[in-house]
Amino acid sequence: MKIRTRLTLLFTGMTAALLLLFASVVYFSFSQDREEEYYKNLRQQAVTKANLLLDAKVSPQVLQLIYKNASGSSSQEEVAIYDTAFHLLYHDAVEIDKVKETRTMIREIAENGQISFHTGQLQVVGFLYAHNGNDYIITAAAQDEYGLFQLHNLLWTLVGAFFTAVVLVFLVGQFFARQALKPVSDMVDEVEEITATNLDLRLKNDSKDEIGELAVTFNAMLDRLEQSFDAQKQFVSNISHELRTPLTAMMAELEITASRERPAEEYRQSMRHAITDAQQLVKLSNSLLDLAKASYDPSEIHFREVRLDEIIMDARRDILQAHPEYKISIVMEEANDDSDDDLISVTGNEYLLKVAFINLMENGCKFSHPPETTVTLTWFKGHTILRFADEGIGMEKEDLPHIFDPFYRGRNHRFVDGNGIGLSLAMKIVRLHRGNISVASKPGQGTVFTVELPHV
Template identity: 50%
Template sequence: MTARTRITLLFTGITAAILLLFSAVIYFSAKENREQEFYSLLNKEAITKANLFFNAHVDKKTLQDIYHNNRQILNEVEVAIYDSSFNLLYHDAVDIDFVKETKTMIEQINQEGEIRFYQEGWQVLGIKHVFEGKPYIIVAAAYDEYGYKKLTNLLNDSLLILFLSIAFLFFTGRFFSKKVFDPLKKMSVQAKQISANKLNLRLPTSGSKDELDELSSTFNAMLNRLENSFDAQKHFVSNIAHELRTPLAAIIAELELAEQPGKTNAEYQKAISDALADARKLARLSNSLLDLAKASYDPSEITFKSVRLDEVLLDAIGLVQRVDRDYRVEFHFEQEFEDDQEISIQGNEYLLKVAFVNLIENACKFSADHKATVGLQFDSEKISLVFTDSGIGIQDADLPHIFSPFYRGANDRFTPGHGIGLSLTQKIVHLHSGDISVTSRQGKGSSFSIRFFRSIPSF
């Protein structure tokens, strides 16, 4: 069953139930009112007939003639008058005597003052009437044909209106549910056309700002992110292929040359040295790609613990200087600290070390004197690290792109690289709820600033 049909049936069922409830309330209220009104009529007829008999002294035969004449054209009230000893004083139609009063009934009326009951559809009222200090019992009975017809007509009309209303509600609900679900149907048709090769397609939006329009906008925003992710993935794979192809091609070429006969030992050694250098480039690239993958994990999958940033920095400096002994790093605190927690954050030591190594290596290799300066300062809200060099600087056109994966600026001619380090560093910093920024002047050097917040800020 489709959602459209379910909603239509639910809407029709609920509304029909409400209409049925109102119809039942109206019908039973009318039924109760008819009963009370007819008992009230019986009471008036009984008192009137008693007054004619006792006060006006109208002859019995005259009263009985009036009853028989009226009974031919309408359901006249049949009245019987007894004294308290069950002696019949008057009866409209002894030959008919529909109620057939008993002594027990008369005694009950005398004791209770009034009784009401039904007999074969007739309503019967027995009341105690006092005239000149003497109690009398009056029994009045009649069939409310007019009232029952009104009730039957009310019931038939109510059922007819109910069935017509249910039909109207069903088709109306069907029509409006179609109107409501038409945009969803269009969205479904469009969504079926979206594939990995057609990520440029989007769901239609009406601009009405309703829930469906908001759903379309949200889905389109998700498609935008997916398209960007696919494009970035394609770009990423293309760049990896390019970065891997160059050193592999160089290694193959060097080995093919070394394979040729007639080479001297020096030429063999040079070929081995060049192949080893290219292999090391591949190893560094592989390590960088693995680190980039780790930095792209969900934070919940990475182990965080309290880490002292000065210790991580010292380890990173040691790693850099072991790789290249020409690199020099100055590390200094901007202020004294008394508690380890003042320079500690919740972080992953390995990833932080990777980020710091990338920044220190960049600062050293782009400086003529291969020197980098690292400063650490803190306050109650954040810990700041500044990595400074006096190198060639970064061109203004390159600054907006330096954190993009595999981006190589105009400075790539000065030193080899893969364009992964700064992108990886930014991912690691963001993973630790921090931010990173850069200022640079050509020919004067660059300064990378990292801020780690003690509480997560809203960027």
């Protein structure tokens, strides 16, 4: 069921319930007032007839004649007068006797002063009447034809008005629901035009209500999707380029070697070149896998409390095993109290942090001559701070805004081999740990990478 129809039915149902409640209150209020008013009218007419009998001394035969000749016998009140000993003093129509008074009824009227009830369509009232020092019991019964007719007309009027109002409310509700949800329908039409080939399209946003907020949120999502698609295209393009270079070099080297018979030393040299290219491919593949891991949803990565000094030492050991010629110095600032463990502990993933630190250390060593870098571990307020400093060739000012972009290589790339993934990977890992990474560098004066991580 569409929202428009659901809203219309909900609105119509609520309005119908309110109208039904209102009509019920009006009907039952009118019915109660009519009944009470008619009881009063019966009592008044009965008292008038009793006064004619007791005060004016009108004979009972005359009163009975008036009763019999009155038009509309069902609406003409039937009056009976008794004394308190249940002796009948007067009755309009004894042979009919609509009320059929009993001694118990007379006793109840004498005790309570007045009773009223229904017998069929008739309303009956009985009351104690004091006259000239004597007590009389008077009963009167009649049918309120005019009042019941009005009540019946009121019922049909309310029923007709109720159903007419419900139909009108449904139609009006349909119109207003269509108007209220028209921006949503327009938004659906616009969204259907957006595909993977035209992610640059955006939803129109001419209002500041909830629909406008939805359009803004959807446009923001499209911005992220477009950026993701563009980054993916760029990523695939860069991967293709990076993989093509070592593969082409390897194939060319092998084809040249296989083109004719060569001495054993040339074959060994060719294999060494192929191994070097293969190692570059392995390193690139490992970097891409690490980059993919760093791009995971944080909820999919296992975090626990780890010590940064231990991770740095492990990273240093791995680098020196692969590159014994590198020199990596680690400097730790001393704490003034016993909270040293807490200051250098963070909540994170040990493997990913180690990958980030290895990339930063290797980056410092590769661009320094001799290959040397210094890691300083300190802390300030709620953050643990690591500085990776070298005194190498530094970076140009134009390169600094792009060094964390995947596969970007600055103007100094001609000095060393690389694939441009390491710094981008380090940044993703640091941000995954709710940290921040920055760089300061000048050509010929070295580079300093600063990593800030919230400690435990």
